[in-house]
Amino acid sequence: MSDIEMIEHDEEEIEELESVVIRFAGDSGDGMQLTGTQFSNTTAVFGNDISTMPDFPAEIRAPQGTTAGVSGFQVNFSSYDVLTPGDAPRVLVAMNPAALKTSLPDLESNGIIIVNTDTFTPTNLRKAGYESNPLEDGSLRGYEVHEVPLTTLNREALKEFTTLSTKDKDRCQNFFALGLTFWLFDRPLGTSGEWLKKKFAHKPELAAANAKAMETGFYFGETTEAFRHRYRIRPASLPPGVYRKVTGNEATAMGLVTAAYKAGKPLFYGTYPITPASDILHSLAPLRHFDVRTFQAEDEIAAMGSVIGAAFGGAIAVTGTSGPGIALKSEGMNLAVALELPMVIIDVQRGGPSTGLPTKTEQSDLLQVMFGRNGESPMPVIAPQSPSDCFDMALQAVRMAVRASTPVVMLTDGFLANSSEPWAIPNPDDIPAIDIEHPSAPSNGAGEPFLPYKRAPETGGRPWAIPGTPGLEHRIGGLSKAPLTGNVSYRPEHHEQMCRERAEKVARLAEFIPEQDVFGPLEGELLLVSWGGTYGATRTAVQKAIAQGKSVAHVHIRYLNPFPRNLGELLQKYHKVLVAELNGGQLAFLLQGKFARPVLTYSKLHGQPFKISEISRKIDEVLGS
Amino acid sequence: MSDIEMIEHDEEEIEELESVVIRFAGDSGDGMQLTGTQFSNTTAVFGNDISTMPDFPAEIRAPQGTTAGVSGFQVNFSSYDVLTPGDAPRVLVAMNPAALKTSLPDLESNGIIIVNTDTFTPTNLRKAGYESNPLEDGSLRGYEVHEVPLTTLNREALKEFTTLSTKDKDRCQNFFALGLTFWLFDRPLGTSGEWLKKKFAHKPELAAANAKAMETGFYFGETTEAFRHRYRIRPASLPPGVYRKVTGNEATAMGLVTAAYKAGKPLFYGTYPITPASDILHSLAPLRHFDVRTFQAEDEIAAMGSVIGAAFGGAIAVTGTSGPGIALKSEGMNLAVALELPMVIIDVQRGGPSTGLPTKTEQSDLLQVMFGRNGESPMPVIAPQSPSDCFDMALQAVRMAVRASTPVVMLTDGFLANSSEPWAIPNPDDIPAIDIEHPSAPSNGAGEPFLPYKRAPETGGRPWAIPGTPGLEHRIGGLSKAPLTGNVSYRPEHHEQMCRERAEKVARLAEFIPEQDVFGPLEGELLLVSWGGTYGATRTAVQKAIAQGKSVAHVHIRYLNPFPRNLGELLQKYHKVLVAELNGGQLAFLLQGKFARPVLTYSKLHGQPFKISEISRKIDEVLGS
Amino acid sequence: MSTNTIPLELTRKDFVSDQTVRWCPGCGDYAILAQMQKTLPELGIPREKIVFISGIGCSSRFPYYMNTYGIHSIHGRAPTLATGLAVTNPDLSIWVITGDGDGLSIGGNHLLHVMRRNVNLNIILFNNRVYGLTKGQYSPTSRKGFKTKSSPMGTIEQPINPVAIALASEATFVARSIDSHTQHLGEVLAAAAAHKGVSFVEVYQNCVIFNPDEWGPLEDRRERDDHMIYLEHGKPMVFGRNRDKGVRLNERFEPEVVQLGEQYTVDDLIVYDARSKALAMMISSMEHPYFPTPMGVIRQVSAPNYTEGLMAQIEAAQAQKGKGDLHKLYRAADLWEVK
Amino acid sequence: MSTNTIPLELTRKDFVSDQTVRWCPGCGDYAILAQMQKTLPELGIPREKIVFISGIGCSSRFPYYMNTYGIHSIHGRAPTLATGLAVTNPDLSIWVITGDGDGLSIGGNHLLHVMRRNVNLNIILFNNRVYGLTKGQYSPTSRKGFKTKSSPMGTIEQPINPVAIALASEATFVARSIDSHTQHLGEVLAAAAAHKGVSFVEVYQNCVIFNPDEWGPLEDRRERDDHMIYLEHGKPMVFGRNRDKGVRLNERFEPEVVQLGEQYTVDDLIVYDARSKALAMMISSMEHPYFPTPMGVIRQVSAPNYTEGLMAQIEAAQAQKGKGDLHKLYRAADLWEVK
Numbered sequence A, B: 001m002s003d004i005e006m007i008e009h010d011e012e013e014i015e016e017l018e019s020v021v022i023r024f025a026g027d028s029g030d031g032m033q034l035t036g037t038q039f040s041n042t043t044a045v046f047g048n049d050i051s052t053m054p055d056f057p058a059e060i061r062a063p064q065g066t067t068a069g070v071s072g073f074q075v076n077f078s079s080y081d082v083l084t085p086g087d088a089p090r091v092l093v094a095m096n097p098a099a100l101k102t103s104l105p106d107l108e109s110n111g112i113i114i115v116n117t118d119t120f121t122p123t124n125l126r127k128a129g130y131e132s133n134p135l136e137d138g139s140l141r142g143y144e145v146h147e148v149p150l151t152t153l154n155r156e157a158l159k160e161f162t163t164l165s166t167k168d169k170d171r172c173q174n175f176f177a178l179g180l181t182f183w184l185f186d187r188p189l190g191t192s193g194e195w196l197k198k199k200f201a202h203k204p205e206l207a208a209a210n211a212k213a214m215e216t217g218f219y220f221g222e223t224t225e226a227f228r229h230r231y232r233i234r235p236a237s238l239p240p241g242v243y244r245k246v247t248g249n250e251a252t253a254m255g256l257v258t259a260a261y262k263a264g265k266p267l268f269y270g271t272y273p274i275t276p277a278s279d280i281l282h283s284l285a286p287l288r289h290f291d292v293r294t295f296q297a298e299d300e301i302a303a304m305g306s307v308i309g310a311a312f313g314g315a316i317a318v319t320g321t322s323g324p325g326i327a328l329k330s331e332g333m334n335l336a337v338a339l340e341l342p343m344v345i346i347d348v349q350r351g352g353p354s355t356g357l358p359t360k361t362e363q364s365d366l367l368q369v370m371f372g373r374n375g376e377s378p379m380p381v382i383a384p385q386s387p388s389d390c391f392d393m394a395l396q397a398v399r400m401a402v403r404a405s406t407p408v409v410m411l412t413d414g415f416l417a418n419s420s421e422p423w424a425i426p427n428p429d430d431i432p433a434i435d436i437e438h439p440s441a442p443s444n445g446a447g448e449p450f451l452p453y454k455r456a457p458e459t460g461g462r463p464w465a466i467p468g469t470p471g472l473e474h475r476i477g478g479l480s481k482a483p484l485t486g487n488v489s490y491r492p493e494h495h496e497q498m499c500r501e502r503a504e505k506v507a508r509l510a511e512f513i514p515e516q517d518v519f520g521p522l523e524g525e526l527l528l529v530s531w532g533g534t535y536g537a538t539r540t541a542v543q544k545a546i547a548q549g550k551s552v553a554h555v556h557i558r559y560l561n562p563f564p565r566n567l568g569e570l571l572q573k574y575h576k577v578l579v580a581e582l583n584g585g586q587l588a589f590l591l592q593g594k595f596a597r598p599v600l601t602y603s604k605l606h607g608q609p610f611k612i613s614e615i616s617r618k619i620d621e622v623l624g625s
Numbered sequence C, D: 001m002s003t004n005t006i007p008l009e010l011t012r013k014d015f016v017s018d019q020t021v022r023w024c025p026g027c028g029d030y031a032i033l034a035q036m037q038k039t040l041p042e043l044g045i046p047r048e049k050i051v052f053i054s055g056i057g058c059s060s061r062f063p064y065y066m067n068t069y070g071i072h073s074i075h076g077r078a079p080t081l082a083t084g085l086a087v088t089n090p091d092l093s094i095w096v097i098t099g100d101g102d103g104l105s106i107g108g109n110h111l112l113h114v115m116r117r118n119v120n121l122n123i124i125l126f127n128n129r130v131y132g133l134t135k136g137q138y139s140p141t142s143r144k145g146f147k148t149k150s151s152p153m154g155t156i157e158q159p160i161n162p163v164a165i166a167l168a169s170e171a172t173f174v175a176r177s178i179d180s181h182t183q184h185l186g187e188v189l190a191a192a193a194a195h196k197g198v199s200f201v202e203v204y205q206n207c208v209i210f211n212p213d214e215w216g217p218l219e220d221r222r223e224r225d226d227h228m229i230y231l232e233h234g235k236p237m238v239f240g241r242n243r244d245k246g247v248r249l250n251e252r253f254e255p256e257v258v259q260l261g262e263q264y265t266v267d268d269l270i271v272y273d274a275r276s277k278a279l280a281m282m283i284s285s286m287e288h289p290y291f292p293t294p295m296g297v298i299r300q301v302s303a304p305n306y307t308e309g310l311m312a313q314i315e316a317a318q319a320q321k322g323k324g325d326l327h328k329l330y331r332a333a334d335l336w337e338v339k
Ligand SMILES: Cc1ncc(C[n+]2csc(CCOP(=O)(O)OP(=O)(O)O)c2C)c(N)n1
Pocket: A272, A273, A274, A275, A300, A324, A325, A328, A355, C056, C057, C058, C059, C060, C075, C098, C099, C100, C101, C102, C103, C126, C128, C130, C131, C132, C133, C134, C139
C-alpha cells in the first residue's frame, strides 16, 4: 500500500490513490456484470485508465447461492497506465456468502469488504459451504468489513414504487451497491443515470427505481459513518483523444468491419456459436448496413466451408470460433491452404482439452492452429496483445491474407475477448485502404490462358480471380497440383514444388510484418517472452523488475508464424530466455523447435490470466535472487 | 552391377544374382497389381527375401493408355535380407507406351525392358505423350530391350478357347507376361497355377486359359533366343520358420485381432472408408467369427465417437483412417483424452495437405497427431517400421492404451500399408495375454464411493469400470474435472492438476517402452535419425556407409511420444544429427523442440519413399565427402 | 452379462445423482429430469444397465444428474458414442439426450444415420427452439423471423420439424411430448423404453430465459387440450377439452380440423395408424396455433435392429467357420518354410 | 456485376474443359456430364456466372471437366462452400455435384440445412448406391443385404431415400432422373436451373465397376417405361410402355399400382400435385421392382430464398440507418475525451 498518499482532508477524509482494483461479486442473477460495466464506464468517462475482467459460470443460471453460481467483474482503474485488471482486489463487493467465499482468497490483505448482510442466512451460508458465519466467527479479521443490510435498505428506499413487486425492487439492489461504490470513489452518477434512461426508455418506472436505488446507495455512503475514508483516483494522463471502452471481441468485430470497408467489399462472417467467440457474431449481426453478411451455420465445418466459398467469391471472408471449433474446422482450413484463398480464422481460445473450461481463458491452441492439419500445411498465425489491439490485428490479419492469398489465424482468448480497456478511437479516414486487384481477362479475348497459380514474385500470392469474371473460368481443388495451371498433378516434382512454394510464401510474410521490438535492455541476463493476452501482466512485471534494477527485458510476440525476422537473433542476446504462457509450454516448444535455443518455461493452467506478482516471483526465481 | 557373379553355364546361360528389382507396369486395366502379387508370392515361396511396392493411380480406372493411368508393382527379391522394394528396377515389364514412359526414368542403366510391342500403336504413343516411337528412335539405347508382340502371341496361344471372347483372352495377357518373367528368373509355375484354380473354381475355363497363357509365356522365354541370360537368385537365409507375405494393412488387422483375442474381448473397429486405410476394414470385416465388430460409420467423426462408446463399453476399440480423417476425428480424440479411455487410432498417412495425394505415401501427419487438438492434450504416438512390424506395433498400441487408459495413435503410411515383405508367422500361443482388470464394487455394497479418476500409482491409468457393473455407476465428460471423482470442476488447481496428471501418465509410458537401440557406432560423426516406413532405405544406406568405413550410426524411432528414455542422451553422442523424413521436417522439429539440440533435416515431398541412393548421397553430403 | 438379478425395487431416489442440478429456475429440463427419474424404476431394468449419453447444451447436462452410467460427450456426437456402446454391449438400456441445436444443427447427420440403422437406443430431443447454453441464438427449429442476438432482424431460414426428419430417416418409433404434461411425458418415455430398436422422442421444452413464449398455450394446463391431439393407434383423431373436434383428411391429402356435430362425425375422422409412415408424414406438419399439435406415439413399427443383425452375423460366422483361430488366421495365405 | 452482356451463343463445346475425363469406361457419369454440357448453353447464362462445386468421390470430379468456375472441395462439404459463395454473390448460377456417399453419408447434414435454408443452388446427387472412388464399400443408399468388401455378409442397415430426406428438409424443388435417359435428364436439369431457390435432383447413376446391376430395367431403353413413372403436375399418374397402368391411393393412404381397364380408370388415379408435400412424401417410397419409380419433378413450390432474404435485410438496414459509417460505429459507446 505504498502508493497511498494523504493529500487532502475534506470533511470526509479523502484518500488519494494511484490505482484501485475493485471486484463486484454476487449470484449469477444479481446483475454483477452490469454493475461492473456501469462502474467501469463511469470510471473511464471520468478519465481513469481502466482494465476490466468479467468471470462468470458456464451455466446460464447456476444454482442460486452456491459458489458455482458466483458471477464476478473486476475493474482495475488508475491515474496511470494499467495493463491488467489487477492481481488482487482492494475492494470487494460481495452480494452473498458464496461471493465472499470465492473472492476472499484473491483479496489484498487489509482489503475492504462490503457485504449484503441480508443474504447471510443459514440457508445461504450452507449453500456456500460455510460451517459458521464468517461475519461472526472472526475469519475476516484484518479486513475492513462493511456490513450493509442492502436488501432491506433498498426495499425501504423503493417503498414509493408501489407498482413494482418486491422481486422487481430486489432487482435494483445492484444499483444500490453501485451507488455506494460511486460514493466511495467519488464518482458522478450521471453516466449511469443516462444509461438507465436509455435502457428503460419504455419502462420509466424501472429507470426511476434503479436511479433511486443508486442515489440511495450513494447517500448511504455519505451519511453513515461506517466508512473511514473515501478514495480519489485522479484521471490518468492518457494520450489526448476521444476514448471509449472496448472488449477484445468488440474490437475484433470493428477491425473486421473496417478491413472490409477499406477493401470495398462485403464482410462475410460464417460461424457457429461457441463461448467465448459468439460475441463477435453478436457484434457483427446488427451491422447489415455495413453490408456485413453474417451466416450462422449448422456447425463449424459448415462455417469453415462457407468462408472458403465466400473467399472464392471475393468477399472479405472470416470465421470465428474457439478451440473445439478449430478442431472441426481443420479439414476445411487445410483445403483453404491448398486452394490458396485469402481468409481469416479467429480462435478465441478457452481452457481445454475437449470441452474443458468454456468460460475460462487459456493459450493452449497455439500448436493446434500451427500443426492441426494433415500434410505440410503452413498457415500464418498472429495474436493481439490486448483488447484494443484486437482491432489492429484483425485489420492486419486481413492484410496478410490478401497479400499472400492464404488463410490467416488470429488467436485471441477468453480473457482478451471479455475484458475491456480504453481505446483511443482512431479516425477511420486515416486507416490506409486495402488494395485488392482482381485480375480480368484481356478485353480482346486473346492472350495467354489464365494461370490461377502463377505467383506474384514479391509475395508468392496467386491471382484472386472471382466468379463472374469473363474469360478467367478455372477449377481449383484439394488434390495435389501442377504449378501455374493448378491442374491436378500427382507428379513428384510438382507436389514438392507446390509444398515448398506454400511454405515459402508464408515465410516471406516476415518481410511484411514489423521487426520484433524489445522492452528493456537489448542484452542481459534474462529475456521474458510472452504472447497474446498475457501482455499486460508480463509487461508490468518486467517494468517493475527493471525499476528494481534487474537485468530483464521483455519480448511480446504478436506474430507467431512467421516469427519476426529478427527474433532468432534477439533470443541469443540474453543469458536465459523464459517463456511465460497459459498452457503447457507451447510457444517455448515452437521457439526451441525453430531456433534450437534452450528456453525455460513458466506454464500456468488455471483457466485464469497471469497475475503480475506471479510473473515477478518467477523472474526472481530464474534470476536466482 | 558389382553383385553379378557368373557361377554356372547351363545350356541356357544362367546368371546368378544376389538380388533383382523388377517392375510390372501397364494400364490400370492390365492387371499389373495381380501380376506383381503373383510374381512375389512365387518368389517368396521359393525362399527369397522380398519387398514389394504397388503404385497405382487415384482413379478407379484412369483413362486408358495415358501416363495418368499407369499402374505399377515393384518387387525386390534377394538371397539376402532386403529392406526396401529397391531403388531402381533392373527389369521392367511395360505393357504399353505410357508404362514405359513413366517407369523408364527409374530403370537402372543397362536395365532389361520387356515391352508388349502390340500396344505401340500411333494412338497409344500419342496418349502417352511420345512424339516418336521409343522402340525405333534410339532412345532406349543402352538398355536390353525385348520386343514381344505379347497380345498377338497370347491370342494365338488361346485360340483353342473358343468360348472366350477376344477381350477375355486379352485379359490373360498379364499371365503371359508373368510366365515369361518366371522363365527369366527360373521360378516354378506351381504357386500361381494353384492360385488360378482356386480363384476361378467356378470358371474353370478362365483358370485354364490363364494357366495356358502363363505356360506359353514361360515357353516363349525358353524357346526364343531373344534373352541373353536367365537369372537365378538363390533362396535367402532367413531365420527358420514358416513364412507368408504380409502387407502393412494386413499385419495391422491381424495385430488388432490378436490383441483383442489376447485380451479376451471383442474387437470394435469403427471407421469410414478412406484410401489408403480402407484395406484394414476390408481385412477385418470378414472376421466376424473372431467376434470382430466392424462398424462403417457415416463419417470419421461418427467413427471416432463410436470408438469412444465402445471403449466405454469395454471393447478393444480401434479406428483407422488417413490424414483428412484425423483432422475430422480430432475433436473426438480430444474427448477421448479427457475421458481417459483406452483406444487406438490408426493413421495411414498419405500425401497432403488437404486431399493431396490419396494413393501416395508421406509422413506428414506427425505433428497433426501430436498437436492437432485444442488445449493440452497429450497422446502417445508410435510408428511401425515395416509391413510386418505393423503386427507387433498394433499389439503394442493396445497394450499402451490399456496400461495408461489413453487413446494411442499408430502412424503407418501408404507405403507400409500396401507394400509387403515376408513375415515369420509367430505362434499365437507364445504371445502374452493382455490382462485387463475391470473393477467391481465390493459385493457387500459397502465401502468407499467409486472414484473413476483414482489413478494407479505405477502407471497413472484410471479404473476401467464398464456399464453393466453394479455399484460403479458414474458419469464422465469433456468438461474440466476434479481429481479422483471426475466430477465437473472449474477450480483452477483441479484443472492444473488434471492437465499435469494426463501429461505425466503419457510421459511415464517411457518406462514401459524399450530403450532406443542404435545401429552402428555408439558415438561418432553422424547420427541418421528416421521413423516409420523409411526404415528400410535409411538402414540400408547406413549399412552401406558403415561398410565403406564412414562414421555413421542409425537410430530408427518407433516410439514418437513419449520418446524412448535414452534418446536425448543418444543425440548428444554424435557430431551431427540428420533426420531423414518424408515431410517438411516434422520429427526434426519435434526433436529440436524437445531437446533443443540442433539437427539437420533431409526432407522429401514426392509422395514416394526414399531411395537408398538418396540417403547415401545425403549422408555423403553431410559428412562432406 | 451381469450375475446380479434385478434388484428388489428401485425408486425415484435411486436415480438421483449427488450432483447439484444447474439449470435456470423454471427451466423445463427439471420436469423432464423428474419424469425420467420417476419412469425408470418402473421399467425393471437394473440401474447398472442404464446409460445416458448426451452432447453439449443445457439439456445435455442431463446425465450428470442421473445416478446411472453416463457420458457428457461433445456437441452433436452423442448418437455415435451410443452406437459404439450398443454394438459393444447390446444388453444395455441406452438413452441419448440431445437438444434442438445439438441434435439437429451440428448433430443432424448422426441422428439421421442412427435412426436408419435402427440401433437399439432411446433418443430424447429437448426442443426449446433456441440455443440455451450459448445464450440464446436461434436454432434449426426456431420459427422464421425469430429475433435473437445472432438474428437481430429475424431469421430467414425455414425451420425443420424433428418428427419429419425422424420419419424420413426411417425411425421405427417416433413420439412427441412436452415437459409440463408430466403424466403424458412419463407414458411416452416408458413406451420409448419398451420399443426394440431406435426410439425417437421430441420433447417440447421451455427455455424460460431465451424463448419463454415458444409453446404458449401448450404449457397451460387448462388450455392445452384444445391445442394438442393425443394420438392413439386404432382410434379416430378426436381432440379438445370437450373432445368435440377432430382431424380428417381433405381432398388434397391434407389434414383438416373439423368441429364434430352436424357436418362431421367421428366416422369422418382419420383413424390413427401408427404403422403408416405416410399418415405419420402427413400429420407431422400439423402444429399449433393452426392445428392441434400431435402428441404421443406418432409411428411405431417393428423391424430388425442393428445390434441384432450384427450379433446374428457373428453367430452365423462362428457356426460356419468355428470360433476364430489365430493359427488359421495367420496362415490364410501362401506359406513357405525356411529350415 | 459483369459489364459484359450475354455472349452471342454458347455451345456444348464451350463447356468442355481441357482436362481428360477420368471415369471408368461405361460409367454413368459420362452421360450426366454430356447432358450438363448440352443443357447449359440453352439456359442463356454467361459461362463466367456458372460455378460447379463438388465434394469427393468419382462423381465429384465433375467440376474439372466443365469449362466454368469450379471447386473440387472436400468430402461432403460442397453445400457449405456453395452457400458462402451464393451469399457473397447471389448473381451466380451455382451447381453442387455430390454422390450418395458424399452427400448423404458424410455430408448429410449440410444437405439438410442448405435445403431448409432454400439457398439458391442446384444440387445434383449422383446416386450409384455405392462408394465408387474408395473401391466399392456400401453407401447409405445401398440396398439392405448388399455384399461389399466392408459388408461381406451383407449390410444390416436400412437405406435412406434421398428424395424423402429432401422433402423432410423442406426443399422447394425435388426431382429425379437417370443417367441413361438423356432426354429426361436434360429436361430435369433445365427445370432445376430455372427454379429460384434450392433445387435437389437425384440422378440414378450406374457404377459399372462396383454396382452394375443396381438400376436393372431402368437402364434399359426398351423396358424402362414399365418401371418408371414420369410425374407431371396436374396430370393423373399413368405409366407403362402402353400407358395402361396407373397409381391410385388405397384406403391406408398408400400408393397402389393398378391396371387400367375394367376395374380402374384414369379417374381413379392420383392427380399429381407437385405442390403437395404430403403427396410427394407418399410417393417417395415407391421404387422398382414393386412400384414404378417416380421420375421428374416430385415437388416444386416457390418460397423466398436465403440470399433474397439476406439482401433484403441489408437493404432495409441501409434504408433505415444509412450506409455503414465507421465514424459512427466506433463511437457507438460511452465516450470521453482526454485533452
Ligand atoms: C464444437 C462445438 N461447437 C459449439 C459449441 C457451443 N455450444 C454449446 S451448446 C450449443 C447449442 C446448444 O443448443 P441446444 O442443443 O438446443 O441445447 P440447449 O442449450 O438449448 O438445451 C452450442 C452451439 C460447442 N460446445 N462445441
